[in-house]
Amino acid sequence: MLTRRVLNPGLRDGRIEEGMESEQQRSAASVRAVEIGVAVVIFLFGALVVLDSYRLGAKWGGDGPQAGYFPFYVGLLICASGATILVRALRNPAFAAQSFVTRDELKKILTVLVPTVVYVSVIAYLGFYVASTIYIAYFMWHLGKYPWIKIAPVSIGVSVAFFLIFEIWFSVPLPKGPLEAALGLN
C-alpha cells in the first residue's frame, strides 16, 4: 500500500471530481464492493476450515489434541477477522466513493491476465516450449506491434534458450507436447 501511495499521491483518495471523469477513468469496481466481497469469501473459507476440523475432531483425544484441534481455532479466527473486516467495510462511508480499479487499469490487467490463463492452460497439451513461444509471440504482436520478422526469432530464440538452460544444463524436465515427441526430444 505504501508503494501505491508514494507513486501516485492523491490518485485515488476518495474524491472524484465532477466533470473530470473520462470514460476510461470511471471505476470498474468500488473499494466498498471489493472489500465486502473479499471479506465474505474469507469468512466462507474460515467456515470451511471450521467444518472440516469439526469433522476430524477438535477436542482433546486420548493422548493429545485431535487432528482438527489446531485448524479449528485457526478457522474460527479466520471467521472472526473476516466478520470484523466485513462490518468495517459496511460502516465506512468513504469506501463507496473510492475506486478499487478503474476501467482503464482493469483493461491493462486483463490484457496480461487473460493470455496468461490461456497460456497456463495449454501447457499441458502443447508442451512448455511451444506454449511459451506462442505466449511471447502473442505479446510482441498484440502489445508491441512488432512485425513477424522480429517476433519469430525472439520468441523462438527465448524458448530454445530456456530449453538449453533447463533441459540440458540444469537437467530439469519441463512438460513437453506433440512437437517434441515428433522431433524425438522426449
Add this chain to the structure above:
Amino acid sequence: MEEINALMQGFAVALSPLNLLLMFVGVVLGIIIGVLPGLGGANGVAILLPLTFSMAQQPGGTTSAIILLSCIYWGALFGGAITSILFNIPGEPWSVATTFDGHPLAQKGRAGSALTAAFTSSFIGALIAVIMITFLSPVVAGFALQFGPPEFFAVYLLTFCAFVGMSGGNAAKTVASMMIGFALAAVGLDSVTGTLRLTFGFTSLLKGFDFLIAVIGLFGIGEILETLEEGLAFKGASAKINMKVVLETWKELPRYWATSLRSAAVGCFMGIVPGGATPASFMSYGLARRLSKDGNDFGSGVVEGVVAPETAAHAAGTSALLPMITLGVPGSPTAAVLLGGLLIWGLQPGPLLFVEKPDFVWGLIASMYLGNIAGLIVVLTCVPLFAAILRIPFSIIAPVIIVICAIGAYTVHNSMFDVYLMVVFGVIGYAFKKLGYPLAPMVLALVLGDRAEENFRNAIKGSQGDMLVFFSNGLVGGLTTLALLLLFWPLIRAGWRLVLGRGWRP
C-alpha cells in the same frame, strides 16, 4: 575469541573456487532479479530453489547452495536500489524510502552519485549487521539449545503477535492473512495422526500447499499485475557510473558517518523483528531528516537521504538472518524462503545447526562478508548494463518474466497443478495488496505453520493438556507474556491514553 576461529574456518569453506564462482553468479543473478519487477528477492530465491536440489545432494553441496541463494539475496537488495533511483520504482518495499531522495538526485543528473551512495551504504549496513551476527549468533544459539517445544512455540507466537501488534490499525487484515496462511499450511496429510485435512476429496491437495508456489504467485505474478496499473512501459533516467563519480561520492560519504551508524543500529535492531526492514528504512529516513542540518533539503535530492534508508534496510535485511539460523524463525519472506530451502535440503535450522553443522553455518556467515564485497564490486562496475535490462520493451520482458515464474512454479514438484495455483495466488496477491492485507504474515505462516503446530502439540502433550505450560518457567513465561503484550499493544496504548484523560483513540 572462538567466534573468530570459527569464522576463519568458515572463510576456508567459503573461499573454494566453486563457491567463489557461485558467489559472483549469485550476485549477478540477484541484481538482475532485483531489477526486474515481479521477480524480487523472495520470488527470485523461490524460483531458483528447486534448481539447487541436485547441488544439495553432494557433499558440501548444501553450503554451496546456500551461498548461491544468499548471494542472490544480496544481489536483489542491491538491484532494488537501482530501480528505485533510476526509475522511481521501488524494487522491494524497503526501497521505497530510497526513492524519496534517490530519484530526484537522478533527475538532477546525479544518478551516479546516488547509486554509489546507495550501494556503499548498503554494503556498510550489511557489514555491520554481519559482524553483529558473527558475535551474537553463537550466544543466541547456545541460549536456544535449552529450548523445548513450549519455548519454541512461544517464540513463534511472539513472531506472529509482533506482526499483529505492529500492524497499525490493520490488525483484522493481518490476522486474516496470517490465519489463512496457517490454514493453507494445514492442508494435506497430517504427519502425526495420518489423517487428511482440508483436502475435501481432492487428490491434488494431498501434498498441501507449498510455500514456494505461494511466494511466486503472491510476490511474482501479483507484483507484475500491480505494476501493470502504472502503464505498460518503464521510463527512467539514464545512469553513468565512472570511477571519477565513485571516488567523488566516496569522499563525500564520511561526512555522514553519524547517520550511517545510527541507521545501521536501527536496521540491526529492527531486522531481528519480523517485517523489520521496511519500517527500519522509513524510521531511519525520518530520524535523519530530523537530526541532520540539511534536514529541510531532504526530498529534493540529498545524498544523505539515500544513505539513511539504504544503510538501515540492508542492515535489517541481513540481521533478519540471525533469528533464522539461530532459532529457525525467519524475519522476512525471503528469509522464510531460505529457511524453507534449508528444510528441503534436510537441515534443521535452529540452535542444533551450530552444533551439528558448524561448517555450514560459518561457511554461510563467511559468505555474507564475501558476498557483500562481491556485490559491491559487481554493482559499481555494471550498473548501466543492469539498467539497460529495463529498457527491453515491456511486450518482450513481461511474458518472459511470467514464463520464468511458471517454470519456477513447475519445477518445485514437477506438477502443472502448481502452475495453475501460481496464477490463482497471483490474483489473490494483487487483490490483497491493493486492499491492504499484508502478505508477509501469510507467507511466514505458510512456512512455519507446520512447525508451530508440531511444537504446540508436543508442548500440550507433554503437559497433558495444561495450557499453563506456556507459563511454566521464566523463559517461556516471559516470551508468552511479551507475545501477548505485543498482540494487544494497540489496545493497551489506547486504554492508557484513556486513563491519562487524552480520549479514546485506538
